[in-house]
Amino acid sequence: MSEPTPKLLRALQGEPQDRPPIWFMRQAGRSLPEYRALRAKAPDFIAFCLHPEMAAEATLQPMRRFPMDGAIVFADILLIPLALGQKVWFEAGEGPKLEPLPPIESLRDQIEASTGRLSAVGETLSRVRAELEPDRALIGFAGAPWTVATYMLEGRGSQREEARAFAYAEPEKLDALLDVLVEATARYLVMQAKAGAQALKLFESWAEGLSEEVFERIVVRPHAAIVEKVRAAGVTAPIIGFPRGAGAQVENYAEAVPVNGIALDTQATAALGRRLQAQGRCIQGALDNLLLRQGGPALDARVEQLLAQWGDGPWIFNLGHGVMPDTPIEHIARTVGRVTGKPVRT
Structure with a gap:
């Protein structure tokens, strides 16, 4: 007897279901005490991400607590610049730091070797897939080129004004950097699929504030190129695109990028989601992560509203951004229980 197709994958195939599948961005870690205890054992965050045994454990921890339909591999979007030869580190209380951008030619020369340098992520996926139940999907991911480029250009997390100015001042140099990231990202995602990822996600965390032409x-353009390269490599796993903050340009994105699912952020309207669903496109999102942290009647009401407006699917219940570190576990459990119909004990 063949194994059941996970509910999350059926949604990405456009299949309406009795309830939406559910998983949360940044569900692996952050809000869980067992994650914090595990994190304390690693010398630094990068070492944690590249330690397959520990990263697999972080991936599986929320799956043991909650009846989520998908597990997302524990990793970070800045592993690709690290693999391309740009030094990356995390400072407590400040977030990521990167050394000045190396010459583009130097980065280009590292593309072929970059995937091998991230083989630990593949091992993490293989470990998780071996332990995860067959009816729960495993999701791989990468940061999208523009978002990763903002960190590579500015050397830190910021309001991205410098990177946006660079897009106007040095368009050819930016395009060359994005082309390097397209190739490295496509190879990375192919590796993840071969290692056991059943769905893939592109996180464009900083898609806001861009004019139509620049967007x-x-x-x-980079997203479409990545999808084309991944498909050319024989990978059939569904792909979710997340142009966070794109606003009205989400529909342009959906028309031009052949992803299977469109992740929507908190500002997405009910009408926008329904239009995408009417085109047969699976949508994902868009519960406010701040509301999940806040809890109470407002959270319950919003969950019910989302279920009513998009529940006929195809739709994956998720957040418009990642779980916040101080989100009470009880709020996650209550929301997951309401969506799945399975009481969750904390």
Whole structure:
């Protein structure tokens, strides 16, 4: 007897279901005490991400607590610049730091070797897939080129004004950097699929504030190129695109990028989601992570509203951004229980 197709994958195939599948961005870690205890054993965050045994444990921890339909591999979007030869580290209380951008030619020369340097992520996926129940999907991911480029250019997390100015001042140099990231990202995602990822996600965390022309050049074009390269490599796993903050340009993105699912952020309207669903496109999102942290009647009401407006699917219940570190576990459990119909004990 063949194994059941996970509910999450059926949603990404456009299949309406009795209830939406559910998983949360950044569900692996952050809000769980067992994650914090595990994190304390690693010398630094990068070492944690590249330690397959520990990363697999972080991936599986929320799956043991909650009846989530998908597990997302524990990793970080800045592993690709690290693999391309740009030094990356995390400072407590400040977040990621990167050394000045190396020459583009130097980065280009590292593309072929970059995937091998991230083989630990593949091992993490293989470990998780071996332990995860067959009816629960395993999700791999990468940061999208523009978002990763903002960190590579600015050397830190910021308001991205410098990177946006660079997009206007040095368009050819930015395009060359994005081309390197397209190739490295596509190879990375192919490796993840071969290691056991059943769905893949592109996180464009900083898609906001871009004019239509720039959005098409630095978000749409690279995403479409990555999908084309992944498919050319024989990978059939569904792909979710997340142009966070794109607002009205989400529909342009959906029209131009052949992803299977469109992740929507908190500002997405009910009408926008329904239009995408009417086109047969699976949508994902868009519960406010701040509301999940806040809890109470407002959270319950919003969950019910989302279920009513998009529940006929195809739709994956998720957040518009990642779980916040101080989100009470009881709020996650209550929301997951309401969506799945399975009481969750904390």
